[in-house]
Amino acid sequence: MYSRGVSTSERLIESTRELLWERGYVGTSPKAILERAGAGQGSMYHHFKGKPDLALAAIRRTAEMMRATAEAVLGGPGTPYERIAAYLLRERDVLRGCPVGRLTMDPDVITSEELRAPVDETLDWLRERLASIVREGQERGEFGPGLDAGETAATIVATVQGGYVLARASGQPAAFDAGVRGLLALLAPPATPTA
Amino acid sequence: MYSRGVSTSERLIESTRELLWERGYVGTSPKAILERAGAGQGSMYHHFKGKPDLALAAIRRTAEMMRATAEAVLGGPGTPYERIAAYLLRERDVLRGCPVGRLTMDPDVITSEELRAPVDETLDWLRERLASIVREGQERGEFGPGLDAGETAATIVATVQGGYVLARASGQPAAFDAGVRGLLALLAPPATPTA
DNA sequence: GTCTATAAACAGATAGAC
DNA sequence: GTCTATCTGTTTATAGAC
Numbered sequence: 001m002y003s004r005g006v007s008t009s010e011r012l013i014e015s016t017r018e019l020l021w022e023r024g025y026v027g028t029s030p031k032a033i034l035e036r037a038g039a040g041q042g043s044m045y046h047h048f049k050g051k052p053d054l055a056l057a058a059i060r061r062t063a064e065m066m067r068a069t070a071e072a073v074l075g076g077p078g079t080p081y082e083r084i085a086a087y088l089l090r091e092r093d094v095l096r097g098c099p100v101g102r103l104t105m106d107p108d109v110i111t112s113e114e115l116r117a118p119v120d121e122t123l124d125w126l127r128e129r130l131a132s133i134v135r136e137g138q139e140r141g142e143f144g145p146g147l148d149a150g151e152t153a154a155t156i157v158a159t160v161q162g163g164y165v166l167a168r169a170s171g172q173p174a175a176f177d178a179g180v181r182g183l184l185a186l187l188a189p190p191a192t193p194t195a
Numbered sequence: 196m197y198s199r200g201v202s203t204s205e206r207l208i209e210s211t212r213e214l215l216w217e218r219g220y221v222g223t224s225p226k227a228i229l230e231r232a233g234a235g236q237g238s239m240y241h242h243f244k245g246k247p248d249l250a251l252a253a254i255r256r257t258a259e260m261m262r263a264t265a266e267a268v269l270g271g272p273g274t275p276y277e278r279i280a281a282y283l284l285r286e287r288d289v290l291r292g293c294p295v296g297r298l299t300m301d302p303d304v305i306t307s308e309e310l311r312a313p314v315d316e317t318l319d320w321l322r323e324r325l326a327s328i329v330r331e332g333q334e335r336g337e338f339g340p341g342l343d344a345g346e347t348a349a350t351i352v353a354t355v356q357g358g359y360v361l362a363r364a365s366g367q368p369a370a371f372d373a374g375v376r377g378l379l380a381l382l383a384p385p386a387t388p389t390a
Numbered sequence: 391g392t393c394t395a396t397a398a399a400c401a402g403a404t405a406g407a408c
Numbered sequence: 409g410t411c412t413a414t415c416t417g418t419t420t421a422t423a424g425a426c
Binding site for chain 4 (some may be wrong): 393394395397400402403404405406
């Protein structure tokens with residue numbers, strides 16, 4: 001239940017965002033959304049065409065917020081390595097998983113071109129953004145010139161997404177951290193590791 | 196529908212394995228399982244206590260098969276780096292995702308101590324197995340002695356699990372390959388990359 | 391062992407009152 | 409705009425015939 005100062009349509013979107021994060025698309029029923037939003041059937045079907053339409057609005061917003069969160073760190077101060085490290089080490093509610101990445105395991109999301117699009121675009125944007133930072137690091141001599149920036153960026157995004165899997169499997173956020181530290185060690189400028 | 200030479204209980208388990216892989220636990224109904232297995236309600240509730248019990252049998256078998264598949268490559272011939280590369284590059288039906296890892300995004304699996312256990316044990320076994328190979332590689336001088344074997348292994352498993360996420364998001368198996376190649380480049384013995 | 395019948399709750403959506 | 413019926417099909421399970 002959200003505060004009364006917020007519109008019903010807004011409460012529906014936010015409730016859907018939460019439930020998609022917690023239970024995914026197939027695990028989320030309109031009834032559950034309505035209960036959480038404190039709204040009736042009529043409101044939902046007045047503002048949205050149905051469950052897929054509401055989910056699309058929720059997914060788009062979540063995607064936008066994820067990009068903003070990432071950009072806040074990746075566009076911040078520091079060397080390329082430091083910014084990537086800051087991104088990897090930033091505080092996360094690890095056991096909740098990634099609100100965007102988790103949707104890729106949802107059969108009805110992957111099947112729908114419309115619902116999958118914002119997921120794809122977001123992860124693609126993140127990979128590209130990281131690739132540009134890796135290239136920047138290569139120009140500064142921070143990363144080996146032999147690395148393929150795009151592939152390295154894919155590894156970084158994959159490590160994060162897979163880190164959530166390991167953490168949720170074990171119920172331990174530390175499993176995420178282990179994967180991240182392993183990656184940072186592999187990425188570390190060759191000059192640094194030695195005493 | 197499976198061949199008549201196989202027991203009903205067997206067909207139920209195999210149908211459940213397929214559906215859990217395709218649609219996850221919350222997305223799989225007993226009805227869908229029964230249809231695929233060509234069995235009636237009575238058969239399922241005769242052989243299993245209910246959906247969770249049948250799912251447990253299916254998950255345990257899938258977990259065991261995944262370990263066997265991994266061990267076939269990891270315990271094969273070659274240097275540690277070569278065996279890890281063989282594991283990462285082995286043929287996979289990438290867009291289907293990992294039948295074990297995907298379950299971590301299932302709210303009802305993660306909530307159930309019983310259903311989560313085989314998932315956790317399998318990924319933990321894989322991480323440990325890879326860690327021992329990394330240590331072996333360090334002894335041979337193939338990997339830097341500064342690496343933490345456990346963390347490096349976590350990165351390897353995470354890259355694979357996250358690779359599935361990237362591939363499914365984009366609908367392109369190539370996204371998985373990019374992450375893997377990026378990781379292999381980072382892992383590559385320092386002597387190799389130069390001409 | 392396997393089948394069909396039955397059932398209470400839920401999923402997803404529509405209709406129409408207010 | 410929001411609400412409460414109403415509705416069809418599904419989910420998950422039990423009962424009992426064969």
